[in-house]
Amino acid sequence: MTRRVVFLGAATLLLVVAFLAQLSIGAITVPMGNVFAAFWSFDPQNYEHNVVLYQRLPRALIAVYVGALMACGGTVLQGLTRNPLAAPSTLGINAGAAAFVVGGIHLLDLGLAAQGAAALAGAVLGFLVCVAVARFAGLSRDPRGLSLILSGALVSMLLVGIANAFLLADPSRRTDLLSWMSGNINHVYADRLTSFWWIGVLSLFVLAVLARPLTLMSLGPEQAASAGVDVKRVTRLSLAAVMLGSGSAVAICGPVAFVGLVVPHLVRPFVGQGQIAGLPACALAGASACLVADLAARQAFQPYVLNTGILLDLVGGLAFFVIVKRYYLGTAERTG
Template sequence: MRPRWLVLVLIGLALLASLLANLAIGAVQIGWSDVLAALVRFDPDSYDHFVVVYQRLPRALIAIYTGALMAVGGTVLQGLTRNPLASPSTLGINAGAMLFVIVGAYTFDLGLTAQGIAALAGAVFGFASCLSVARLAGLSRDPRGLALILSGALVSMLFVGIANAFLLADPARRTDFLGWITGNINHVYADRLADFWWIGLLSFAILGAIARPLTLVMLGQEKASSAGVNITWVTRAALAAVTLGAGSAVAICGPIGFVGLVVPHIVRPFIGAGLGLALPAGAMTGAIFCLIGDLVARQAFTPYVLHTGVLMDLIGGIVFVAIVRRFYLTPGARGET
């Protein structure tokens, strides 16, 4: 057990380091001591302090929130579906949330809070349509869950297409959403974080509470039921927590894809399948990824500022290729994660 705890502590330290780096590095370099000073003793007259507290800190918090929720979602979904490609972005959850926000904002002129609720409903709808398409396609007996991922991709394509059609219908509002729709970690969305943070916290709380029985369910249904776990309710609670958490993250900064898919694969070799440790480790690793991704997106292509979501999509796509090749196209490969 000890090395696993050690890993957890190391990840925590790395998270702290990337948070500080995210706050310090930018168009204006701000020294470590100034960053700490801005956080501890905020001086309203200092420009550097203003930048750290009102621009970089909200952005970093959004990155942590999104990264943690997406990574946890990916961990749980990959475990429950026994599919190495499952994640909020590949199973239609992100696309559904995005579609509902766009449609709600365009047709019913929803305010910010209502958009958040629309995102939650959309996340559930997206996941449900992915499952029903997989069932409709009649390939659910496919042992390696290929159909599930394929229908997730198709559902996402359809939703993104419809969302784009709505965007085109109103060019004036298009510019508002164009950044958001590709996934953009930006301090202007801070008020959304202030509105929706409790949903993510609730999602973590639920998952933490059922971590033990959920681990048993992932290890095998027979084992779990013989240990006295109510499989149906544990699974439902877990899926609800994941879907709603991912939906709230999408409501804040748009769909961010890569984290949920990749982080579980990175964490698993070090931590194992037990969710008691895998959840916090996954959450922190996801947060680190988003913080660093945000930093790279802002700095790598100066003077252009890239959207974090686009960069994440690029890396995520490459990893997706690698996983498909490893799990589905290598002869004799096992479907197990």
């Protein structure tokens, strides 16, 4: 049995355990028997059954959705750009989606469906602006891709600043949107998941279909082209899938960082650089990471409940430093 198969099995088991823990653990602990009974023989008069089905289940599904999409988006972006710091949160995708949702609500009073469309448009625009700034800064003369990441940081800060300006100008909506802006995995967004889930599923399906050519492209565009891969078409389709999938996740619960940046690095030592096994491994690990982080955010600071995005930002900041030191500062020290 290969390490890859063992890891996929372990990741699947962890996801199941984390999902069940999310349903059972909270302000009140629901015995596992009652958790299953809520599905098999739901009693509308039973308080625990209502908590499981209408509060914890939507929250768990949102965590799985967001974690899987962000992790898969991160591994694809890192493979395409050959940059270990590439992720939806570092290339303007999350910030663009968030800014367009907040701006659309403030300026146009967008409804739920229109907010989803605004998030998708913002994700695409945020990434395109990031790439444009990087090219202006000399991306082609930057073999380590630092200009791309710095451009992403600059564009993200600008877009988040615009979103915050809209929040300050709209006191009536500030409380709700401020919580959403910090990445709030919450059952109150179940209607958003119901409306946008198909976008993420379609995104993951497209990436799964493109897994083999994406693996070949990780060897280099010339090698991939010689193997019959239409490099431009695969690149455009996979980037579109990542942008739309990540935008739909932001539309549901706001921007959630860390998962897309770090999970691919945790997965690769076990499944390798290829996307055929990398994508399902990242989906499983990303979903589990989001479930565990959300459970920790709810339980670790009782009686207060911390937004999952804030906890992931704290962990992600440390991980970002480690990755920079390993791939950039460490390389400079070895070659200096």
